[in-house]
Amino acid sequence: MSKNQDFSSLKISTEIRERLQEQFPTVIALAACPPEEVARRCEINKKSAERAVNQARKQIGMAEPITADELLEKRIAKPRITTSSQQLDDILGGGLSVGAITEFSGAFATGKTQIAFQLCVNIQRSIEEGGLNGKALFIDTENTFAPARVAEMSYSFTDDPKLFLKNIYVSRAFNVDHQIQIVEKADKLIESNNIRLVIVDSMASHFRAEFPGKDNLPRRQQKLMSHAETLQRVAEAYDLAVMTTNQILSNPDGIFAGTSNLEPALGFAWGHRPTHRILLRKSRGTTRIARIFDSPELPEREAVFHITPQGIRDGPPLDY
Ligand SMILES: Nc1ncnc2c1ncn2[C@@H]1O[C@H](COP(=O)(O)OP(=O)(O)OP(=O)(O)O)[C@@H](O)[C@H]1O
Ligand SMILES: [Mg+2]
Structure with a gap:
C-alpha cells in the first residue's frame, strides 16, 4: 500500500x-x-x-487488482503468531494468521479460552519469538477473562507479569449490540496502541441467548453478518489477527454428518466467515486434539496439545 x-x-x-x-x-x-x-x-x-x-x-492502492505472485509474496512475508504448541502451529500453517479470522470451537474445557490467553501473551513477544511486538484486545462475553491465569502463563517469559497484563485491553461485552459496538468503535484504540490481536470469546453466547429459535434466525444472521464484516475489516485494515471462539451443538444432519453429531454453533452463514476453522476436543487428562477442518489453504489435519500450568504446550506437564 x-x-x-x-x-x-x-x-x-x-x-x-x-x-x-x-x-x-x-x-x-x-x-x-x-x-x-x-x-x-x-x-x-x-x-x-x-x-x-x-x-x-x-x-492506498486498494482499487486496483494485484497479480497473484505479488499477493503470494505479501502473504509469505506475513509473520505468524505462535500458540506455544509446535503441533498446533503446524496445522495452522505456522501459527495464527494476521488479516484473517480464525475460529476455535469446542465443548466446555476443550481449551478455547486457554488458547486465547496464550495468544494474548505471545502476541507481545518479538517476531523471532513468535509474536508481533503488539498488544491484544480481548472482548469477553462470558466474563471468563482471568488475569491471574494470564499472569501464570507469562511467568515463562518474565518475573513481572504486569508487563504483559498491561498490554491486554479487556472489554466486557454485555449483550449483542454492545459486542458489535466495541469492535465498531475500536479503530482508535487499535491504531494508537498497536493492537495486533483481537479476541472475541465467545462469538456465540450473546447471539444464541438473545435470538433463540427459528423465528429469530433472520435477525440473528443479519447482526452476526454485520459483526463478522467489522471483524474482517479491522483484521485487514490493521493487519491484525482475529481469534474467535464458538460453542458446539448437536446436529446429526450438520456439517460432519456421518462422522459426528456435533458441529460449531451459529449456523451456515457464520460458518463462511472465519478464514480458518478449528474444532477442539478433549482426550485423556490434559490432552486436547485440534482439527483444522475448513481453510482455503490448509489441509484437514489434527494436532495434539496439552493445557499445562505454564500454558499451551506440546507435551504434558512434567509432574503429570
Ligand atoms: N492454571 C491452570 N493450569 C492447568 N490447567 C488449567 C489451568 N486453568 C485452566 N486449566 C484447564 O483448562 C481447561 C479449561 O479450558 P478453557 O477455559 O479454555 O475451556 P473453554 O474451551 O474455553 O470452555 P468453555 O466453553 O466453558 O468456555 C480445564 O480443563 C482446566 O483444567
Ligand atoms: Mg471459555
Missing part, C-alpha cells in the same frame, strides 16, 4: 474530513469500511461517504 495515507489529499469538504478523522484514525481504516457504515458513523449522506471511501481506496 502507498505511503501517502493522508486525509488532507481527499477531495472533500473540511467538515466531512473532520467527521471522518474523528471516526477513522487512518485512511486505510476508512478505505476498508463499507460506505453505509461510514455514512452512519460519521452522520453524513451516503453519496459523500461513497466518494470519500472511493478516494481513500484509490489513495
Whole structure:
C-alpha cells in the first residue's frame, strides 16, 4: 500500500474530513469500511461517504487488482503468531494468521479460552519469538477473562507479569449490540496502541441467548453478518489477527454428518466467515486434539496439545 495515507489529499469538504478523522484514525481504516457504515458513523449522506471511501481506496492502492505472485509474496512475508504448541502451529500453517479470522470451537474445557490467553501473551513477544511486538484486545462475553491465569502463563517469559497484563485491553461485552459496538468503535484504540490481536470469546453466547429459535434466525444472521464484516475489516485494515471462539451443538444432519453429531454453533452463514476453522476436543487428562477442518489453504489435519500450568504446550506437564 502507498505511503501517502493522508486525509488532507481527499477531495472533500473540511467538515466531512473532520467527521471522518474523528471516526477513522487512518485512511486505510476508512478505505476498508463499507460506505453505509461510514455514512452512519460519521452522520453524513451516503453519496459523500461513497466518494470519500472511493478516494481513500484509490489513495492506498486498494482499487486496483494485484497479480497473484505479488499477493503470494505479501502473504509469505506475513509473520505468524505462535500458540506455544509446535503441533498446533503446524496445522495452522505456522501459527495464527494476521488479516484473517480464525475460529476455535469446542465443548466446555476443550481449551478455547486457554488458547486465547496464550495468544494474548505471545502476541507481545518479538517476531523471532513468535509474536508481533503488539498488544491484544480481548472482548469477553462470558466474563471468563482471568488475569491471574494470564499472569501464570507469562511467568515463562518474565518475573513481572504486569508487563504483559498491561498490554491486554479487556472489554466486557454485555449483550449483542454492545459486542458489535466495541469492535465498531475500536479503530482508535487499535491504531494508537498497536493492537495486533483481537479476541472475541465467545462469538456465540450473546447471539444464541438473545435470538433463540427459528423465528429469530433472520435477525440473528443479519447482526452476526454485520459483526463478522467489522471483524474482517479491522483484521485487514490493521493487519491484525482475529481469534474467535464458538460453542458446539448437536446436529446429526450438520456439517460432519456421518462422522459426528456435533458441529460449531451459529449456523451456515457464520460458518463462511472465519478464514480458518478449528474444532477442539478433549482426550485423556490434559490432552486436547485440534482439527483444522475448513481453510482455503490448509489441509484437514489434527494436532495434539496439552493445557499445562505454564500454558499451551506440546507435551504434558512434567509432574503429570
Ligand atoms: N492454571 C491452570 N493450569 C492447568 N490447567 C488449567 C489451568 N486453568 C485452566 N486449566 C484447564 O483448562 C481447561 C479449561 O479450558 P478453557 O477455559 O479454555 O475451556 P473453554 O474451551 O474455553 O470452555 P468453555 O466453553 O466453558 O468456555 C480445564 O480443563 C482446566 O483444567
Ligand atoms: Mg471459555
